[in-house]
Amino acid sequence: MKILVTGATGSIGSQVIQQLRARDASFRAFVRDRSKGESLGGDFVVGDFDSPESLRAALQGVDRVLLNGTPSEGLVRQHRAVIDAAKQAGVSHVVRISTRGASATTDFLVGRWHGEADAYLEASGLGWTALRPTYFMQNLLRNAESIRNGGRFFGAFGTGRIAFIDSGDIARSAVAQLTHASPRSGAHSLTGPEALTFDEFAAKLSARLGKPVAYVDRPVSEVIENMRAQGFPEAMLGSFKGMFEAFAKGAASQLATGVKDLTGTEPRTLDAFLADHAESFR
Numbered sequence: 366m367k368i369l370v371t372g373a374t375g376s377i378g379s380q381v382i383q384q385l386r387a388r389d390a391s392f393r394a395f396v397r398d399r400s401k402g403e404s405l406g407g408d409f410v411v412g413d414f415d416s417p418e419s420l421r422a423a424l425q426g427v428d429r430v431l432l433n434g435t436p437s438e439g440l441v442r443q444h445r446a447v448i449d450a451a452k453q454a455g456v457s458h459v460v461r462i463s464t465r466g467a468s469a470t471t472d473f474l475v476g477r478w479h480g481e482a483d484a485y486l487e488a489s490g491l492g493w494t495a496l497r498p499t500y501f502m503q504n505l506l507r508n509a510e511s512i513r514n515g516g517r518f519f520g521a522f523g524t525g526r527i528a529f530i531d532s533g534d535i536a537r538s539a540v541a542q543l544t545h546a547s548p549r550s551g552a553h554s555l556t557g558p559e560a561l562t563f564d565e566f567a568a569k570l571s572a573r574l575g576k577p578v579a580y581v582d583r584p585v586s587e588v589i590e591n592m593r594a595q596g597f598p599e600a601m602l603g604s605f606k607g608m609f610e611a612f613a614k615g616a617a618s619q620l621a622t623g624v625k626d627l628t629g630t631e632p633r634t635l636d637a638f639l640a641d642h643a644e645s646f647r
């Protein structure tokens with residue numbers, strides 16, 4: 366049984382590749398850049414979601430697909446193209462990385478894109494699993510430089526609790542289904558085992574590093590301005606405003622059992638993540 370791993374160079378996909386290799390599963394990576402494919406090792410095809418010929422070539426002889434990409438305005442078009450090509454190629458099951466709160470009617474743009482793509486997959490007639498994770502622990506690494514240099518980092522999450530998830534647990538959930546004789550259909554919410562505020566994250570990190578680390582809450586407008594300066598697409602910024610406001614009110618705090626349901630084991634704690642990544646913050 367051959368598994369095509371799209372988004373193979375990303376934070377989830379690269380861990381999926383490692384885990385499939387550890388299980389001796391047969392896989393093929395779909396990459397945009399040949400040198401990245403070579404460094405992954407093993408079978409790979411160079412292509413792009415926007416190139417139907419490359420999808421056809423990549424899907425030859427494939428039975429299952431991990432569908433994962435970057436959240437962008439092209440996501441729905443691109444994921445539909447992969448789903449159509451998978452159907453034509455005789456794929457039996459697609460595992461798609463979606464997001465918590467995905468819905469075709471939500472105001473949160475990224476959630477709407479994922480909701481539309483999940484609905485298209487569900488209606489495709491293929492076997493389907495949508496994994497809907499919350500905020501990745503790995504996003505916290507974006508604050509590492511600021512913490513290293515000044516012991517502080519900034520955000521607009523207020524005192525909202527977030528059920529942070531390790532992206533390795535998303536990869537484990539995906540691999541468990543991609544390799545299962547009878548993968549579980551439907552949408553599954555994935556979170557870590559606890560919901561914490563950013564102040565609590567800072568306190569845990571401070572204790573681990575043995576030096577003060579502070580979370581500094583800033584107005585949403587200021588954080589959005591910084592994201593604009595970093596080059597985030599304009600179309601996404603308005604919806605991030607809504608996301609910060611919702612997260613501050615606890616919209617990402619609810620715990621879900623998806624990781625345990627799909628893998629049989631509990632998701633990793635933030636303490637375990639910080640133990641692995643302490644040097645990045647030191």
Ligand SMILES: NC(=O)c1ccc[n+]([C@@H]2O[C@H](COP(=O)([O-])OP(=O)(O)OC[C@H]3O[C@@H](n4cnc5c(N)ncnc54)[C@H](OP(=O)(O)O)[C@@H]3O)[C@@H](O)[C@H]2O)c1
Pocket residue numbers: 371372373374375376377378396397398401412413414415433434435436443462463464465475498499500501504
């Ligand atoms: N970060 C979070 O907190 C969070 C929370 C919930 C859900 N999510 C969802 O999780 C997904 C992101 O997962 P991730 O962290 O693994 O993403 P990532 O690290 O940014 O990886 C994205 C992957 O997609 C590939 N890709 C992008 N455009 C492509 C195209 N046109 N054709 C083929 N491949 C393409 C990239 O390849 P290259 O190496 O060539 O760029 C990369 O391998 C997104 O859908 C996001 O909405 C994220």
